[in-house]
Amino acid sequence: MSTVHTDIVTPAGKVYEGDVHMVCVRSKDGELGILPNHLPIVAPLEIALVRLKHEDEKIVDYVAVHGGFIQVSRKSITILSEAAELKADIDVARAKKAKAEAEEQLSTLHETSQGYEEARLKLKRSELRLSTAAIDDSIPEA
Numbered sequence: 001m002s003t004v005h006t007d008i009v010t011p012a013g014k015v016y017e018g019d020v021h022m023v024c025v026r027s028k029d030g031e032l033g034i035l036p037n038h039l040p041i042v043a044p045l046e047i048a049l050v051r052l053k054h055e056d057e058k059i060v061d062y063v064a065v066h067g068g069f070i071q072v073s074r075k076s077i078t079i080l081s082e083a084a085e086l087k088a089d090i091d092v093a094r095a096k097k098a099k100a101e102a103e104e105q106l107s108t109l110h111e112t113s114q115g116y117e118e119a120r121l122k123l124k125r126s127e128l129r130l131s132t133a134a135i136d137d138s139i140p141e142a
Helices: 092-108 116-133
Strands: 004-010 013-020 022-027 030-034 041-053 060-072 076-080 084-086
Touching: 013 041, 013 060, 013 084, 022 060, 030 060, 041 116, 060 116, 092 116
Parallel strands: 004 076
Antiparallel strands: 004 013, 022 030, 022 041, 041 060, 060 076, 060 084
16 A cells, blocks of 8 residues: 655644545545545545544544645645644543533524624534544454
8 A cells, every 4th residue: 555645734833744545534525535646636624523544444543623725736635724633632621611612602692693603613613522532443453
């Protein structure tokens, strides 16, 4: 199998750097699975999980990516996002608190109210963090 160099970058710095066999993302147009030597593309991303599959397909890195763009060339993949967190770096207690706050805000707002969209995105980001942190990535013994 071959690999492609992949970076996930935020304004705060590089969140991920490595060579992987496949990158799975959710773009605004749907799911993308990108392998080495993929045709060049640029696509906007949803707030969603990014899966980085290694040559040993039992090893997968998970990153909660809060929108942004993916840029693919034949030799590299770069994801640019305002925020992204490796599964291991997610603060579950903070995410639960943010989810509860967002739900409280949304319960008092109408879809047309000022602040509704911001609260909806806060809820979506916190749910992504929690679902990413909950992934069981342990390798079963043979």
